[in-house]
Amino acid sequence: MAAKNDKGNNELSLLMDQTVVGRRGIIMPASDVPVQPLPDPGLLRENLDLPEVSQPQVVRYFTQLSQLNYSIDTHFYPLGSCTMKYNPKINDVVAAIPGMSYLHPKTPEKFSQGALKVMYRLQSYLSEVTGMSATSLASMAGAQGELAGVLMIRAYHERNGDSHRKLMLIPDSAHGTNPASAAMGGFAVKAIPSDSNGNMDLGALKELVGSDLAGIMLTLPSTLGLFETDIVEICDVVHKAGGLVYGDGANMNAILGQLKLGDLGFDVVHINLHKTFSTPHGGGGPGAGPVSVAERLVPFLPLPTVVEKVDQDVAQYSLVKSDHSIGRLGAFHGNFGVLIRAYAYIRSLGADGLRQISRDAVINANYLLARLKESYDVSYDRLCMHEVVLSARRQKKNGVRGLDIAKRLLDYGFHAPTMYFPLIVDEALMVEPTESESKETLDAFIDAMLAIATESENIPETVRGAPYSTPVSRLDEAKAAREPDLRWQSR
C-alpha cells in the first residue's frame, strides 16, 4: 500500500515523502569497461535528491493515481471541441513495433524507408481528406500547426513584396490559440463578430478587409458547432482583398468525406491528429498538428516533408526542405509515434469508414440537441454539426451556473462538457459526443442532463455543491494561484 499521508485519508503521498533510504526500483548492470578517470571534481555535481522507492511501490502509486482519472477508456467524455473518441488499441501496438519505436531519427534514410513510407502515405491521405496540394507532418500539436500556418501566410506575403499585410482577422468565437498563434507570427489581430444565426457577420468582415489584410483564421464548422453558411462568400471576400484563408481543423470530425476545405478555397489547414484521427490525448498530449496547404503555399511548408522518387519501379523516400520553408518547428521530423497511430487509424477506417465517422458524429450530436433543447437553452435554432452548444441561461435564474451543471455531471458518471466556450454564448456548455458513443450511452447522458435540469429547479443548492462522489471536491483555485506551490520541497 502506498503510504497514506498524515491525515490518513486516501491522498497518495508524494514519492519524495515515500522515500526510505536504500530502496531502489531497478538494478543497472555494472560497467563492463576499464575505469575511466573522472574530470576535475569542480565540474561535478555534488548533491541530487530523487525518490528512493521500490518497484512495487512505484507501480502501485502510479496505478492508484491513474484510478483517480476519468478517461475515454472508462467514461463518456463529451468535451466539446476536443473530439474525445475511442483510441483504438491496435494503434498503440503498431506504434510500439521495435522497427518503429526504436528507430533513431538520425538513422540514414536508406535504413528508415519503412517509417518514411508511413509518413509519405499519411501526408497523401491528409492532403486528400482536406483537398489540399501538400502536407507537412512536422508540427507537434494543434497550436504549433497554427503557428506554422500563420508563418507560411507571413512568408507568402513577404515573398510577394506585401510585408505590410500584418492584419489577421479571427472570429470572436475562435479558440484562444488562434489569436495567440497569430501574435507569435508577428500579426495584429482583430475580432470579427458573429451574427444572430451564429454565422460570421459578413458585413463586419467586409468592413475590416483592406490592403493590410494578411488573412483570416476560421474554424469550420465553427466553434459553435454550426456550419458557416456564407463560407464561399467569406473566402471570396478575403481572397479578393489579397488575404489568405486559414482553416483551424479542430472540428474536422464533422466533415470527413463530406466536404474538402481545399475545394472551398482554403489556403492552409491544420489537422489535430489527437482529435479527429484518434491518437490518445495522454492527459494533455502528445498531439500532432500537420498542416495541409494549397499550391501557392507549398514552397513554404515547414521542414521536413517526405518525397517519393520512383527509379526503375523502386520507390525511394527521403526528407526534404521546401524551397522557401518557414524552417524547423522541432529538432526532428514531428511526433512520429503519433503519426503512425493516425496512419493506422485511417487504414483501419478506409474512405467509407471515414465518411461514416462524420455521419455518426453529426447524428449523435443532433440527437442530443433534439432531446435536450426543451430543458436547456440553445442560442441558435438550427441543426448542429458534430457538437452542440447549450446554454445554462435558464438554470442561472435559480442560481445554478454552467459550471455547476458540469460538476454535477461528474456525480452521474460523465465527464463534463467544455464550459464557458465559445465566449460569446452565455453559460455555454459545449457537448461533443463523437461517433464512438452508442445510443444507450447517449440516452443515459440525456437522462442525467434532464435530471440535473430538474434538480436545478427543485434542489439548486445540491447542484451548486457538486461534485460529491469524486476523489476530491471543488478546489480552491484562488489559493493555488495566490500561493504557487509547484513542486515538492524538503521540509
Next chain:
Amino acid sequence: MQSDSFQHPYIPNTPADREEMLKVIGVSSAEELFRDIPQGYSAPSLDIPQALPEMDLLRELQALGDENRHADQGPFFLGAGAYRHYIPAVVQAIVNRGEFLTAYTPYQPEVSQGTLQAAYEFQTMVGQILDMDVANAGMYDGASSFAEGALMACRIKRRYKVAYLDTVSPDYIDVLKTYTLPQGIEIYPVTANSTNLKRETACIVAQSPNFYGYIEPLENLIETAHSLDALAVIATDPFASVLFRPPGSYGADIVTAEGQPLGVPVSFGGPYVGLFTCKKEYVRQLPGRIVGKTVDSNIRTAYVLTLQTREQHIRREKATSNICTSTALIGLMTTVYSAILGKEGIKEVAQLCYQKSHYAASLIQQIPGYSLPLDGVFFQEFVVECPRSPSEINETLASKGIIGGLDISDRIHNGMLICVTEVNTRVEIEALVQALSDIGK
C-alpha cells in the same frame, strides 16, 4: 457504396439506431444534416484505400517496420539530440494504462487528480534533476523548449536581441529562428569568451553539453550577460546534469532540456517532451501548463492547473505562448522513469554513459589516422576526426552491421559525432574500434 451496411468496430451505431435517432431529430436521412454545405461542395470523392482488418493492418506495419534498421539491431552510435537509454518495463506498463493514456488535459480537476498529481511529480523531478526553482508541466520537445526560453527572456527584459553560441545544435538554432524572427527578434552569434554583447540584448542562449557533446564553460559568458542586465538561457541534457554541475549552479536563469533521455523511446524523433525551468521570480512569465498544489472544499490536498491567466485560452493574443496540448504523457514517462531509477540509479546510468563513452574515445584516438580534435570535457558524445569522409566510413561500417556516428563534416573536417550510452556493450564498442581501425588502414 457500402455505407448503410458497413458496421465498423469503432462505431456502435447500427442502421436501426440511426433510423431511430434521425426520427427524433426530425429529418429523413443523415444527408439532410449536412444540408448547410454549399451546393457542389458536398460528398466529394475520397481517394483513400479501403478499410483494413486489424490483422492485416498489423502485418502491413510489421513489414514496414522490417524495412527500418532500428537502434537495437546491433552496434549503434548515433545521438545528436536523441539518446538511447534502457527503459525499465514499469515505464511502458504505467503509461499504457488507459486512465492516463486516454484522458484529456485536466480541466476538471475533480476527476483528473491522477494526471495532475503526476504532473506535480514531474515538475518536482525536473526541478530536482536540473536543479532549478520551478518547472512547468512540459513543452513539445527540447528544441522548441529552448526557443520558448529565448522568447520568455525577451518578454521579461522587453528587449529583442538574442545572442547565441555557435556550438548549439544546428537543429535547435533552426527552431530558434522559426520562433524568434517573425516577432522581430534579432539573433546573432557570440563565443564563450565574448566580453561584450550588443545593446538591448535580452539573453544569451547556449547549450551544455553542446552539439559536440562537450561541457561548455559558460561562467564568464553568463557573468557578462548579467552585468548587462541580460538573462542566460541554457539547454542541457538531464543525465549530464546528474553528473556535472548543472547550469543553474553557475547562474543560468532559464534552463531547458530534451526530456527524451529519461525513459522515452527514440521513436524516429518524437513524441518527446521539452523540460522547461526557471528561477522563481520569473514564474509568471512561464509558457505552458503549470500544476499547483491546493486544497478542496473539504481541505483535502489536491492539485490543479494554475497561473492560467498567462495562457492563450484566457489571454488570447497577449498570452505568454500559444501552447495548448503539449506532451503530458511523455512527461509521465519521464516521471515514472526517474522514480524507478531513483536517487542512485540515475547517477549510475550517468556514470555508465561517461565511462563507456570515454573508453570508446580512448581507444579510437589510439587508432592511426583518427583523432579527437576538440579540447575539453565531454559527457557521452564526442567528435572524431576521421582519415577520410565520415559518410564513406559509415557506408563501410553499415556493411559490417554497425551504425556509426553522425557525419558532421560540414562543421568539422572529416568530423563524426559518436554517442555511447549505457546500452552500448564493451563488445559493441570494441567492434566499432576494430572496424574503424580496419577502414583506416
